[in-house]
Amino acid sequence: MKNTGRQVKDALYAQVTRIGKAMCSPKRLELIELLCQGEKPVERLAAEAEISMKLASAHLKELRQAHLVETRREGKNIFYRLTGESVADFWVAMRALAEDRLLELRAALAKLAEHAHELMPMEREELLAQAEQGEVVVLDVRPGNEFAAGHLPFARSLPLEELQQRLAELPRDKPVVAYCRGPFCLMAVEAAAFLRQQGFRAIRFEDGVAEWRAHGLPVVSEAT
Amino acid sequence: MKNTGRQVKDALYAQVTRIGKAMCSPKRLELIELLCQGEKPVERLAAEAEISMKLASAHLKELRQAHLVETRREGKNIFYRLTGESVADFWVAMRALAEDRLLELRAALAKLAEHAHELMPMEREELLAQAEQGEVVVLDVRPGNEFAAGHLPFARSLPLEELQQRLAELPRDKPVVAYCRGPFCLMAVEAAAFLRQQGFRAIRFEDGVAEWRAHGLPVVSEAT
DNA sequence: CCAATACTCCAATCTTCTTTAGAATGTTAG
């Protein structure tokens, strides 16, 4: 009887460990962050994470076995998506804990933000209010399909790649707030740096949709 | 420049992975759960988790390197404790995600609860209100020092080991609600089963203090 | 100062994970 108690406990902890094991490889975390931006086929995931398709497939298999992602076939492609918002929330929580506890991570992030943040450190609700009033322009610099899958309210899609050509669309009299996939994504940093260099009042906003939503704020997605 | 982007990302994800790696071994998770009950020396942690002291020490080192736990020396003993409540919250979140996603885990937990829960599935706030009114007796069946480190409001300490001798202290006209370290701990299950067998109206409550606190409810700790 | 206690560190073994290469599978276009 004493012994079965240990066996039950071991089994319970082993189950939770499946989640932990799935979330303890940097590449898998990156894949999860990508999947927070919407469903994607393996090829695109592999390209974005800069790994081979084989390796991406192997990592995705691990995630699928932990029931963190699921698949859908569409023609030749297999689209992967998170099994629920709770997975994205957990990723946000995990990153938050890391940022809270690991000085090295905080330092690295501060270094990224040091040029981009100097104009104004904006609160989420404040940004939402100002965007609604049209006092700032919120710019989603991710690829168009990620914007379509879900974006901040009042945001305008302008993928980083098209930024140069479409500069004329942006106002010079208002601050431009650029965001992308989240604090680990460099697209908004790059966009803001470029815009400032071009004479715009541009700042980077660290959140991605997953962070925004995890904090209880609304996310808009295009009707399909 | 393209390349440094990848290097920065790899470094950021690698940092978060330190947290993930720390939380992906069943024994380390068990140690964290134990530390959620208050600080403890290595010897006690090893005994509770039923592993050798050397192994416990090795696992604790991992946790310390991820800055999830810290130490304090008191005489011959080295006490370990969580570096903050956010660690306990994360453990609760991780277990919740596992329970949400892994059918096997849910099934195993349901099996544990099947006898213990049949009287009434109690909500947290409801329990708190009833405990305050004295309509139920809330019983903390953990060792006394864990009770002292923090317990539910209005709870009474009666360690599982002393339950048999101290049965007379319990009322037979009111429901007794037993809790312990959390859903993975079997002490409250055992206590409730024993009490029901002795003719008490006893149920098990799944939360431990970490779960209770993570849901925003107050925890009481003895002044030292 | 010595012995005992409570740990930690180091080194060795065994297992488990990561990554890549090559073969196999399922789907669509023609």
Add this chain to the structure above:
DNA sequence: CTAACATTCTAAAGAAGATTGGAGTATTGG
């Protein structure tokens, strides 16, 4: 039906983690 494509499966090498035994370190009691 066949070719082309997207993806998975299988197998294997190398890297990293788990566990144990033996030695070493800090602290207390005598």
